[in-house]
Amino acid sequence: METKNMTNEELKKALKLHALWVASPYCGEKLELSGRSLVACDFSGADLSFADLSNADLRDANFSNAFLYNTNLTGARLNRAYMQGASMFEAKFTTELDGAFNVGSPDQQYSWTQEWFSKSK
Secondary structure, eight states: OOOOBOOHHHHHHHHHHHHHHHHOTTSSOOOBOTTOBOTTOBOTTOBOTTOBOTTOBOTTOBOTTOBOTTOBOTTOBOTTEEOTTOBOTTOBOOSOOTTOEEEEETTEEEEOOHHHHHHTO
């Protein structure tokens, strides 16, 4: 399992290739960052449909306005991930979500808890 950090340039390139892949699987490359350390990375506004971020360390990552349709987040560390405006339809998660996501402006954030998530299904 890959654990090295990605530079911002590497991430931008990977996101561009994934956007091409989403548009046409014959172009670009599917985003597969399973197990990578992506602490505080900026995914804001990205289309992460069908991306594999399983077991990735995504603490403090910015997913604001990102599209996570069918994104694999199983086993990912999502503590304090910023999710305002993110679309997570059919995204795959583990069940332990206490304190995982922050929503709201950076100066006024609310954490999702397992109890809240269970009630909102």
